[in-house]
Amino acid sequence: MANKDLFKQAIAEAKSIREAAIANAKEALEETLTPHLKDMLAAKLQEMEDSTVEEEVINEAEEELEETVEETVEETVEEGAEEEVEEVVAEEEAEDDSDESEDEAEEEEAEEEDAEEASDE
Numbered sequence: 001m002a003n004k005d006l007f008k009q010a011i012a013e014a015k016s017i018r019e020a021a022i023a024n025a026k027e028a029l030e031e032t033l034t035p036h037l038k039d040m041l042a043a044k045l046q047e048m049e050d051s052t053v054e055e056e057v058i059n060e061a062e063e064e065l066e067e068t069v070e071e072t073v074e075e076t077v078e079e080g081a082e083e084e085v086e087e088v089v090a091e092e093e094a095e096d097d098s099d100e101s102e103d104e105a106e107e108e109e110a111e112e113e114d115a116e117e118a119s120d121e
Helices: 002-120
Strands: none
Touching: none
16 A cells, blocks of 8 residues: 555656646746747837828828928919909900990991081082
8 A cells, every 4th residue: 555655656756746736837937938929029019109190191292282282282272263254254355346446446437427428418
């Protein structure tokens, strides 16, 4: 029986030694890998933050570009509308001038006719 008890004790001691070795190995791995994992995580977070910042900058630039394009289009349309209005006004003035010239010409002809009739009498 003594052999049996010795065998049980040896198995129990082996289990406890194994558990202690596993715990020590876990601690050693944690101590070794933790700084490396922290650095990797920090680098990844920084990369994600930089990517987010870049996306924000790109989005802001795109928005500013869209606003500038819209403003330019509006200004161009307004200028084009102003030019069209000026052209229409100039055409109207030209028509008015030509209408006035026609009216004056008709009046002169009527006066000449009246003068001829008066001289014929």
